[in-house]
Amino acid sequence: MSDNSALLADASNTVALDAAASKARLRLWLKLLKATKHVEAELRENLRTGFDTTLPRFDVMAALYRIEPGLKMSELSSVLRVSNGNVTGIVDRLVDDGILVRIPVDNDRRATTVRLTQAGREQFEAMAASHEGWIDSLLDGIDVSEVQHLSDQLECIARKSTKGED
Amino acid sequence: MSDNSALLADASNTVALDAAASKARLRLWLKLLKATKHVEAELRENLRTGFDTTLPRFDVMAALYRIEPGLKMSELSSVLRVSNGNVTGIVDRLVDDGILVRIPVDNDRRATTVRLTQAGREQFEAMAASHEGWIDSLLDGIDVSEVQHLSDQLECIARKSTKGED
DNA sequence: CTTAAAAATTTTATGCTTGAAATATATTCG
DNA sequence: CGAATATATTTCAAGCATAAAATTTTTAAG
Numbered sequence: 001m002s003d004n005s006a007l008l009a010d011a012s013n014t015v016a017l018d019a020a021a022s023k024a025r026l027r028l029w030l031k032l033l034k035a036t037k038h039v040e041a042e043l044r045e046n047l048r049t050g051f052d053t054t055l056p057r058f059d060v061m062a063a064l065y066r067i068e069p070g071l072k073m074s075e076l077s078s079v080l081r082v083s084n085g086n087v088t089g090i091v092d093r094l095v096d097d098g099i100l101v102r103i104p105v106d107n108d109r110r111a112t113t114v115r116l117t118q119a120g121r122e123q124f125e126a127m128a129a130s131h132e133g134w135i136d137s138l139l140d141g142i143d144v145s146e147v148q149h150l151s152d153q154l155e156c157i158a159r160k161s162t163k164g165e166d
Numbered sequence: 167m168s169d170n171s172a173l174l175a176d177a178s179n180t181v182a183l184d185a186a187a188s189k190a191r192l193r194l195w196l197k198l199l200k201a202t203k204h205v206e207a208e209l210r211e212n213l214r215t216g217f218d219t220t221l222p223r224f225d226v227m228a229a230l231y232r233i234e235p236g237l238k239m240s241e242l243s244s245v246l247r248v249s250n251g252n253v254t255g256i257v258d259r260l261v262d263d264g265i266l267v268r269i270p271v272d273n274d275r276r277a278t279t280v281r282l283t284q285a286g287r288e289q290f291e292a293m294a295a296s297h298e299g300w301i302d303s304l305l306d307g308i309d310v311s312e313v314q315h316l317s318d319q320l321e322c323i324a325r326k327s328t329k330g331e332d
Numbered sequence: 333c334t335t336a337a338a339a340a341t342t343t344t345a346t347g348c349t350t351g352a353a354a355t356a357t358a359t360t361c362g
Numbered sequence: 363c364g365a366a367t368a369t370a371t372t373t374c375a376a377g378c379a380t381a382a383a384a385t386t387t388t389t390a391a392g
Contacts, residue, residue, distance in 0.1 A: 010359060021302075021310045022299075022301075023298075024313045025301055025302050025305040025306075025308065025309055025310070025313065026298055026301050026302070027313075027317065028305060028308065028316060028317050028320075029205065029301045029304075029305060030314050031320040031321060031324065032198070032201065032202055032205075032318050032320055033202060033205075033206075033323045034320075035198065035320040035321075035323035035324040036199060036202040036248070038197055038323065038324045038349080039195065039198075039323060040199075041247075044380090048380095054347075055348095056347085070341090072370080072371095073370070073371060074369085074370060074371075075374090081203065081207075081347070082350085083349065083350055083351075084264045084370080084371065084372080085349080085351085085352095085371090085372070085373075085374085086349050086350070087349075087371095088346090088349070088371070088372055088373085089347080089348075089349090090348080098302025105221055105370095107355080108357075108358075108369090108370080109357060109358090109370095110356065110358070110369065110370040110371065111369090111370055111371075112358090112370085112371075119353090120338095132188055132189075132192055133188075135188075135191055135192050135195045136187075136188045136191050136192070138195075138323065138325060139191040139194060139195060140191075141323055142191065142323065143317055144187045144191070144195065144214075144323055145189055145195075145296075146319060147190045147191065147194050147274075148190075150194060150316065150319050151193065151194050151197050151346045151385095153308055153312060153316050154198055154200070154201040154313040155197060155201075155305065156307030156308055157201035157204065157305060157307060157308065158197065158200045158201040158204045159204060160359085171381090201363045210350090212386095214350095214351095220377075220378080221378095222377085222378060237340095238340080239340070239341060239342095240339085240340060241340075247376090248379070248380085249379065249380055250340080250341065250342080250383075251341090251342070251344090251379080251380075251381085251382095252378070252379050252380070253341095254341070254342060254343085255377080255378075255379090256377090256378075259377080268366070271340095273388095274340080274349075274387075274388070275337070275386080275387060275388085276337095276340040276341065277340055277341075277387095278340085278341075278387065291343090
C-alpha cells in the first residue's frame with residue numbers, strides 16, 4: 001500500500017526541535033515504500049504473465065539456485081526472512097510442480113533439505129535472465145554513478161537487522 | 167575483408183559496461199528491498215504490540231484521516247493501490263471494530279462512502295504520533311542533508327507508476 | 333421505454349504471511 | 363538410563379492480497 005500522506009499532517013504537537021528532520025525522514029520513508037511497491041508490483045505482474053509464477057516462488061528458487069546442494073527448511077526461512085510455516089506452503093507447491101525435491105538429512109530425522117531439480121534450475125535461469133532485464137529498465141531512472149552512494153544510504157537503514165551478509 | 171576488430175572491441179566494451187550497470191542496478195534493487203522490508207517488519211511489529219493492529223489497517227485509517235469526509239470504496243482502493251476486494255475485507259473488519267462507518271452515497275445506490283468514526287480518528291492520531299517516532303529512529307542512519315537527494319533518486323523509480331500526486 | 337453497456341462493489345478461489353500450538357526427533361545432564 | 367530441554371518442521375487460525383466472476387445499479391443509445 002502507498003499514500004500515507006495523512007501521516008504528514010501535524011496531528012500531534014509533541015515534536016519541537018527535530019520536527020523538520022523527522023518529517024523529512026517520514027517523507028523519505030513514504031517514497032522508499034512507494035518506489036519499492038512499484039517495482040515489486042511490476043515484477044509480480046511480469047512473473048505472472050511471463051512465467052505463470054509468483055514472487056515468493058521466485059525468491060525460494062533464487063535462494064536455492066545459489067546454494068546448489070540445497071538448504072534445510074529452517075535455513076531457507078532464515079535466508080528469506082519469512083516464517084517457517086510460510087516456507088512449508090511454498091515449498092509444498094514447488095515440490096508438487098517438480099521444481100524442488102525434499103531430501104532427508106542423514107543423522108537427523110527432524111530435518112529436510114530442499115533442492116532445485118534440474119527442471120527447476122533451468123526454469124530459474126530463464127526467469128533470472130528476464131528478471132535482470134526488468135530491474136534494469138525499472139531502475140533506469142537512476143544514474144549508475146549514483147548507485148553506489150544510494151546503496152550505501154540504504155545499507156544504513158537495513159544495517160540494524162542483519163550483519164550484512166547481503 | 168576488412169578488419170573490424172576495433173568496432174567489435176568497442177561494441178563489446180559497451181556491452182560490458184551495460185552488463186556492469188545492470189548488475190549494479192540489480193544489487194541496488196536488492197538493497198532497496200531489504201531496507202524496505204526491514205522497516206516494514208518493524209512497523210508491523212510495533213503496530214501489533216503497541217496498538218494490536220496491522221499495517222493494512224493503519225494504511226486505510228491514514229488515507230481516511232487525511233480526507234475527513236471519507237472516500238468511496240473505489241477511491242480508497244485506488245489511493246492505496248490495492249484491489250477492490252482487498253479493501254472490502256479490511257473495511258469490513260474496521261467497521262466491525264467501530265473505527266469506520268459506511269455511508270450510502272446519494273443518487274448512486276451502487277456506491278458507499280467510508281469514513282473514520284470519532285473513535286477511529288482518535289486511535290489514528292495516537293498511532294500516527296508513535297509511527298513518526300518509529301520511522302525517525304529506523305531511518306536515523308540517514309544523514310538529513312542527504313534526504314533530499316535520496317528522495318529525488320527514489321522519485322525516479324516510482325515516477326512511471328503515477329503522476330506523482332503524493 | 334427498453335435494451336445494452338458501463339460502473340461500483342462484493343464474492344470466490346487461490347495463494348501468501350504470520351504467530352502460536354502441535355509433533356517429532358535430538359541432545360543434555362543428573 | 364531417563365527426564366527435561368532444545369531443535370526442526372508442520373499445522374492451524376486469522377488476516378492480507380490478487381484476479382476473475384458475479385451482483386446490483388446507473389447511464390447511454392436506439
